[in-house]
Structures are given as C-alpha cells and as structure tokens.
Amino acid sequence: MNMTSATEHAGAPVAPADAPDAIIEVEGIHKVYSGNVTALENINLDFRRGEMTSLLGPSGCGKTTLLKIVAGLLKPTDGEVRVNGAPVKGPGPERAFVFQDFALMPWATVLRNAGYGLEVRGVAKREREERARHYINEVGLAGFEEKYPHELSGGMRQRVGLARALAVDADVLLMDEPFSAVDEQTRRKFQEDLIRLREIEKKTFILVTHSIEEAVYLSDRIVLLSPRPGRVAQIVTPEIDRSGDPEAIRRTTEYLDLIDDIWAGLRTYVE
C-alpha cells in the first residue's frame, strides 16, 4: 500500500492517526427528504486512499444520495463528511464527479467538454487544451476532439465525462452509475479500460452501481446498502487479482462465487 504517498498533496492536512489511509470519512450521515422520507440513516464509512469502493444496492437505497453528499452537491440532514481530514462544505477540487447521464454541454466539442473543469478554474486555454487532449487520448477517444456530443455513442460520451473528471487531477473520482446508460458490449469494454486506467492514474474511486457483476469486477471493497431507509448492510472485500488479462477475471471462481453470495444477500430486499 505505498500508493498513498503518490496521491498525497504536499499541503494536505495529515489524516487522523486512527485511520491512516482513509481519504474520505463519512460519519453519522442522515438524510431526510421533505420532512419524512428517510433516504439514509446513520451511515459511517471510510473510503481508503487508492482503492475503488463500490456502493451497491437496489434502487431506493440512497446510494446516489450518499455519493452526492460526499461530492458536496447535497447537504446531509445530519452528520459530516471529511476529505483529507477537512469537513466537506460543498464541491471541492479534490473530488471530481462522473454523471450517470454524462452531463456534457451539447453545444461544445469533446475537447471543450473535457477541458470544462479546467476552464472554470481559469486555466489558460493552451494548457487546458493540452491536458484535455492528453486525457481524451487516455480514455481512448483520440481523433474525436472536434466532434460534438450528439455525434458520439453513449459509451463515447461517458468517456468524455471520464476525461473531464480526470483532467482536473482530483484525488477522488465519484462515479454515479457511469455505465448504466451504456449498452452491454460497450459497458464491458469500458470496465476493462477502467481497470487499466486505474493502474496508470492511481486515484481513489467511489462507484455507485446497481450491477453486482460490475461491483465485483471492479472494486477492492463493496459496500452493500439496504433500502428504505438506506443503511450499510454489509461490507465485502473481493480478493481478485486484476493484474492479468481483464477478460479472464470474469471466469475466476472468486468472481463468480462472490456474485452469488452478494445476490443471496440482496434478494431479500428485492422480493
């Protein structure tokens, strides 16, 4: 676990001693909507630096709500989220968000969309285009810089969303069901690319998903949430070696068994 030092900022506050590798701490989060609908109840979680953690659960378990609270886009009714030890008051440069519906500007080219995060931070045009180009290339969209979102497929649009999030060089990438609006074949390819990308980028990922396969395939840790009200039901740590052929992972017994186990746990909530 020596990737911690690679992602730590020089000026970042020192993490508390009891959780040396927790980049995000979620403490006692409650979220109540419109007075009486409890979306989240007493969520306590740590997200470890450099890991990919999935928030998995059926719809209505508040997983997206939790992600948006971590992102600072929603305010919790009670409780606190800390990033690098500092309480979250709103969105911050150390977190970048990848949206379920891509959230691309339809009037802007791929290049400009990918550089948007840098644009709002006032990075000079030449530099932000250079960085945007680098990440467009990294997500496999080289040659599409001057295209508009409506000229791209769903999977390609989400790659732009990913490039935009990577370009701001945040420590944490928050991904809200990034593959749910993408067709199955594209999704598989995208998941494989994500594994490869993680090895290069060494970032912390939090992934919201309702797909058990996706969670097991990608994550170091899976947080299972139970619905109404959303609570942490179980935390699973898949022991899957992802260093080899990404396609081979889907045939390992660890992968297949874990999917069955998680499904056995979750089906009670669905029925």
Place this chain on the structure above:
Amino acid sequence: MEIYGYRVPAAAALLVWVVIWEIVGQFDLLLMFPPFSEVLASLPEVIGTASFAEAARITVVSYLSGLALAIVVGVGLGLLMGMVKRADQILNMWVNIFLSAPLSALVPVIMILFGMGSPTVVATVFMFAVWIIALDTRAGVLHASPSLIDMSRSFGASRGQRMKLILLSALPEILAGIRLGVVRGVKGVVIGQLLVSIIGVGALFSLYSQNFLMAHFWALILILFAFALSLAELINRLEARVEYYAGNRS
C-alpha cells in the same frame, strides 16, 4: 405539394389567391380591392416618396428599439422566473395575463403615459413582444438539465459561469421566443402607429385610406408583411444553427 405528378412549392397557394385578387380587382367588384397588378405598380411609387422614407425610418427605429428592450427585459425576466421560485410565483400569472390579453386595448393608456409620439410606439412594440420572450426563456431555463448544473457546481463553477451554462442551455427556447416576439413586435409597431396615426407607417395608412388610395394602401401592407416575414425567417435561420443541439440535450 404535388399536382398531377408535378412538384409544386407550397408558396404556389399564394399565387392562386393573387389571381383571384386580380380578377376581383379587374371587375371592380369591391371598392377595397384594386387589381393586384395595380398594387404592384404602385409599390415603387410608395417606396419612392419622401414621406415613405421618413415613415420607414421612424418605424424601423421604434420597432428595433422596442424589440431590443423587449429582448433584454424578456430574457432577464425569464431567467429570473426560471431560477427563483418565489419570483416565478409572483410573476407567472401576470406574464400569462399580459400574453393573452388584447394589448391593443392598452395602447390608449400607453398613449396617455407616453404621449402622441415614438415613445408610445416603442412601448407598444415592447408590450407586444416581451411576454412571449419571457415565458419561452423561463421554459428554457426550467428545461436545462439539472445534472449539467450539478456538473458545473461539482467542478467549482462560479455563479456567473453557472448562469452562462443555463443561458446556453436555454438558447433554443430563447431564440424561439425571440422569433415569436419579432412577429408580435411588427403587430405592435403597426397597431401603435395606427392608433397614434400621426407618425410613421400609421400616418401613411391614414393618409392613403382617407384619400381612397387603395393600391397604395395595399402596397404598404405588402411591404409590412414582407418585412415581418423576412425578419422571422432571419431568426429562423439563426435558430436552425442552434437547433442541432436542442434535440440532443441529455
């Protein structure tokens, strides 16, 4: 449109009416309708007069200033209504009332407020055009994708940058509103000038009708129609350039 296998442009329907008009005119059936050819013949005569040049200048100036005012205020009002719920609750009913109210009835009141001159015409154009622009802008803002706004917030966009994003998101609707406002504004400028009737095209209309110069009268109407339609077409072209993303907003 297709007749006996031949492709005929839709504008050909106009030709039929022109022919009927010509026939009615040639037989002197109605005092109001001189033959269409006579109307066409008097076109250069109308355009050539000094009073037309002056009327056109006054009309265009008051039309454009009224429209500019309506666009600025309408878009501003629409943005406010789209973004601030409280403002919407207060204003929405009023804007809708003004949108559907017979505004011509208000022109005399405007006349009392602004006098018998161009300011009244400017105010009339404004009143005719502003409400539809405001409502369409509001619709555009409400239509803006919430996740796009979340996106800009998550990357730390300032309030101004978020406004810009909302404005660009709403651009297709804003342009649609402006196009409707352009057409309504022409109504406004004509009605305003007719009621004031001592300036611009309105003065010409009363001059022609009082002297039974019906060919001149109709020629002036043709010019106004052409003016309104070409303006609307201009905005249409502009819209078409933005349209490509209106249907592609996720």
